[in-house]
Each structure stands twice: as C-alpha cells, then as structure tokens.
C-alpha cells in the first residue's frame with residue numbers, strides 16, 4: 001500500500017516496505033502514476049557527490065548538504081503531528097541531525113523539551129532555546145530523530161561515526177518511533193562498508209580487539225577520541241555483516257564492550273532518504 005503527500009520543502013513519497021523490504025522492485029505511487037525511483041538512487045559517498053534536482057530543474061544537481069537539509073525539513077513535517085505542550089522528543093547526533101535541530105528551533109514553543117543523544121546535541125539544542133532533559137526524567141519519548149552512517153533495506157543501521165552510539169542506542173530504546181534521516185550515500189544492501197564502531201571500557205580495549213579479530217573484523221583504535229561516557233572506540237574494518245541482529249548481540253556479549261554501532265535489534269521505523277527524486281519515505285513493515 002502506498003500513499004503520497006507534499007511538504008513545504010520537497011515531495012515526500014510514502015512507501016510501506018514489504019518484508020523482506022526490497023529497495024528496487026518496490027513501486028512508488030505519485031500523483032503522476034507509479035515510478036520505480038529507488039532503482040535510480042545514486043550511491044556515492046563524500047561531500048562532493050551530487051544528485052539530479054527534481055525540485056528545481058534549472059539547477060541540475062543537489063549536493064549532499066542540500067540533501068541533508070531536505071531530509072531535515074521532511075523530518076520536521078514527520079514529527080509535527082506528534083508535538084504538544086507535554087511532549088518530550090529524542091534528538092540524535094551528527095551533521096544531518098544538526099540540520100534537524102536548527103529547523104526544530106522554530107517549533108520550540110510547540111513541545112516541552114528534548115532528550116539529547118550527546119553533549120554536542122545538548123549544546124546545540126540549548127543554543128536554540130530548547131530545554132534539554134535527562135532520559136531518566138523523560139522515561140519514554142514518542143519519537144527519536146537521528147542520522148545514520150549506513151542503512152539497509154530492513155532499516156537496520158550502522159551508527160557511531162561521531163562516537164555517540166551508546167547514548168543514541170539508549171534514546172532509541174526509549175523511543176516509540178525511530179525516524180532515520182539520511183542522504184542517499186548512506187543506503188547500502190549489506191552493512192559493513194562503513195567501519196563498525198564499538199565503544200569499549202578503556203582497560204578492555206586490547207582484549208575486545210582480539211575478540212573482534214576472532215569474529216573476522218579488523219579493529220582499529222580511534223586514537224584521541226573519548227566518548228561522552230569516558231570510553232574508547234574501536235572501528236571494525238573489512239567486516240561485512242550478513243546477519244546484523246546476531247552480530248549486534250554477539251559483539252555486545254564480549255566483556256568490556258559497552259555497545260556496538262549496529263542498530264538492528266532496534267532499527268529505524270521510518271527512513272526519510274534524500275535522493276535524486278526528492279525525499280522518499282520508507283516505513284518498516286509491522287512484525
């Protein structure tokens with residue numbers, strides 16, 4: 001079943017993803033009929049990538065920054081119906097989430113407060129006059145908006161490129177709905193091209209690294225980085241992940257691991273993906 005609606009910033013297409021959710025064959029319904037836009041998504045990484053601009057044909061290309069702005073705008077429309085004077089929302093970390101925070105400022109009188117998934121996000125929220133409260137105070141949040149480093153067709157993700165994975169996972173666990181915002185460079189069929197971050201207790205770093213090697217990864221210490229929780233990060237290279245749910249649990253079972261950047265047991269519920277056709281909306285099929 002599919003539906004469509006328009007936002008101020010872009011056309012947002014709604015797609016209910018089947019299980020297993022296919023990227024390519026799934027048709028998108030638009031006012032003009034059915035098209036198969038997912039097959040046309042460019043797959044590039046890096047700030048220099050550009051995409052056809054369907055909103056403004058005179059400007060043929062959209063930069064990655066413009067795509068991030070577009071998905072941030074779409075996320076505002078996504079959460080707007082959920083807001084209210086007693087509502088506390090969850091807010092993620094990273095360059096895409098930052099754009100969402102900047103747009104959220106205009107709505108600061110429409111909700112009570114936010115829970116931040118990092119110190120950096122808390123600082124940015126406060127700079128806009130948005131109240132920030134602890135997760136323990138909020139209890140649960142109706143919605144959590146955050147970016148991702150990779151996302152697959154099941155809306156499972158790798159996160160933690162900015163070292164915020166543990167607090168992000170806590171907020172995600174407490175959220176009734178996880179809305180992922182990402183540009184098309186984040187979309188993959190199999191997770192693992194992006195090195196998987198693992199947050200470790202410092203004294204366990206070498207032990208955890210040896211255990212990760214046994215799992216087939218090539219762990220690299222992210223030198224000079226201390227997480228908001230006072231811990232360290234190992235990034236797992238050359239580690240394609242065929243079964244994200246199983247691997248997430250397996251890595252988390254290693255003594256000394258705080259958590260890893262696989263968001264599979266609790267993936268996203270909604271993906272707002274910025275690509276050549278504007279922002280596409282993918283929704284996880286109910287279990």
Ligand SMILES: O=C[C@H](O)[C@H](O)[C@H](O)COP(=O)(O)O
Pocket residue numbers: 092093094095096097146147148149158159160161162163164165168
């Ligand atoms: O630790 C950082 C977070 O997981 C970010 O959400 C993730 O790295 C994506 O960040 P960005 O939107 O900057 O690509």
